Amino acid sequence: MLTGFRNFILRGNVVDLAVGVVIGAAFGGVVTAFTDAFLTPLVKLATGGRGEVAGTFEVLGVVFDWGSFVSALIAFLLTAFVIYFAVVTPMNLMTERLKRQDKPPVAEPSNEEKLLAEIRDELRRRPV
Secondary structure, three states: OOHHHHHEEEEEEHHHHHHHHHHHHHHHHHHHHHHHHHHHHHHHHHOOOOOOOOOEEOOOOOOEEEHEEEEEEHHHHHHHHHHHHHHHHHHHHHHHHHHHHHOOOOOOHHHHHHHHHOOOOHHHHHHO
């Protein structure tokens, strides 16, 4: 039972997944800091408000903070853009190159094989 668990843990996919989760969490922190430092103030600047009022509206005493939603949406799009162009595209290119290299080269028939094919063809042409 422990041998199976050890083999599962040492398999490359599990380690790659763990590294991806850790890197993703760290990148999420960077995006959150970027959103709080730059995007939210830009949304507030664009809406002409200051402080807590910017990017919000109120209906029957309930505050709807659409500015935070727009900031989070922009942060998501930026994250998806960076992940796609910094991770997915290079990995696809590398996988494609490796697949091209893995294909065995088509070997040209040797002189003996060519000669044997000619003999075979001549024998087929003869009447029985």
